Amino acid sequence: MDLINSFRDKDKILALSKIIKQRSKKPLNIMEICGGHTHSIMKFGLPQLVGENINFIHGPGCPVCIMPRSRIDEAIAIAGIEGVIFCTLADMMRVPGSKGSLAQLRAGGADIRALYSPLDVISIAQENPDKKVVFFAIGFETTTPMSAVVVEQAINLGLKNLFVHINHVTVPAPVRAIMSDKDVKIDAFLGPSHVSVITGSAIYEELADEFGTPIAVSGFEPLDLMDSILNLVNQHENGTHKVYNEYARVVSNQGNLKAKELINKYLEPCDFEWRGLGVIPMSGMKLRDEFGMLDARKHFNVEVGESKESKACICGEILRGKAKPYDCKVFGKVCNPQNPIGSCMVSGEGACAAYYKYTKRG
């Protein structure tokens, strides 16, 4: 089976486009929780294929976008310490903190590395016994198991120079926070796909019941998305609010039990400050106390002071689904991918970056 072209079949997409337009009678606000979905929706021009009744709203599902400036400031403070090799994933390098980004610190001589795989920190730590290697772990449930594996391997190998700075977050908590805001009008959700591979689709059932909103766990390809949108349209028109698992080829009801077990062994829930959403109780993950010797926050104990967001940037409003990127005064002007003011413009999965890249004006 061709895993790319089969899910981009022109005839099927156009047929779905026709059916969605026919069945969509009432206005429907769909929030795509995951930044990858925002990216796909804009890349494949899906708003042009679904009719005017459907409005896509970007959600809080990009791990780079939701990172509060205080955590970035902590990363920059640790990365600037003499003898530290600071490792993180891709786009995190470019997110502006209060005093610049990790990429700028790297240009100034700090040893900061963008990893392709979290497990690379193990070999970096082994090859640099005289250095302290720090892994800045970010992401939703998708990337959390890999961080748990890093912790497990560090323990098994007896590595004394490897530390992890855990910034993992979970999906249901911000969804609940957004839906509890009276100003937010969301009728349906596209559920994140990679996250759901780990969590399973069952975690959304409570949310769908609580808020009366249908949720379609969807793959990233245009055919996945169009099929999921059709399901949401049908449910919206019929007044139902079930969880539809469109991505059943990889997402099961209960998810990856082994990965979940591994996460629970090393990590536990904690309160977490979300950019634009504030502190959400038990929405993040931290190392369990018995593995505190690996915790970079405890080991380095850096003080970063108050971290303020840029006043011009409305990333917070965008992440809450209250504004679109082009509602922001600095979007595409002062704030662009070369000079991101807010984190939504940094990550390829960020709403502003996707809107700018593919439409400029939305």
Added chain:
Amino acid sequence: MQKIMLAHGGGGQEMNDLINGLIFKTFNNEILSQNNDSAILNLSGKLAFSTDSFVVSPIKFAGGDIGKIAVCGTVNDLAMVGAKPKYLSCALIIEEGLDIAELKEILESIKSSADIARVSIVCGDTKVVSKGSCDKIFINTSGVGQIIKEAKVENLKIGAKILLSGDVGRHGAVILASRNELRLQSDLQSDCKPLNSVIEALFKAGIEPFSMRDATRGGLSAVLNEWAKACGYDIKINEENIAVSDEVMGICEMLGFEPYELANEGTFVLAIDPKDEIKALEILREFDSNANTIGEILDSNKGNVIIQNSYGASRFMEPPKGELLPRIC
């Protein structure tokens, strides 16, 4: 195994042995062997002159190496303005510790690529730098060529057809796949090759492209955006007509990249008069069956590149920005 030492760049006997015993011997031609301070060339008429530096890592990759790319890069820059490449310079900056056998392989690759492109290497320079000052070897090549038919960006005009000479993204994808941190297994080969023969074939058939550009760093997307900005008109591209191999698409999908932003080293874009489209395509396809017409310059002066997919939806094709970083999840 013999290795390059700082002494090989010191101006003494070791340097002479390296230059005369290996470099001159490999590149051997009448002009170079005169061993003057400067090459004395026989040229007339309008000339093209170009230079480029090559720092590719790893220095050997599927379908080529730093030597081949150093020749193709400059030859192609000359060919893109409608010149027949004639002479190249070759300056080597070598890191102390490089195996001489490896250097020999690179020099032979430079020589064989130059032979295929029918250019002579007529002057050069060798510097050896201490360990850690460069990554194995850096190469600079400059080249001159005689203009046959001038192709310039300022010739771009409304209604011009945009043709692409092959599939896109192979060189960039090969380099990504071969880097240690990714360790991907792939049969993909770089498209690295000299393009002067196909350009000469177009000229021979009486086709005079308005403009040509090899889609190197920044890929197809960078070329089209530079053109749209330069001429001030919108360029509309039909996504279905752009050939992308399954391997390149797979790597892009996995890492979150666009194949249109990945580098090519033997694929070029040309803007031509619509009356020449069919003939030009015929010639391009003799060299690469993936060649195709991919779009046209519109009568709309916003300077954007608009790409339309097979479903009829359009979006902008933005120029690539920043370093290529893989997606997080």
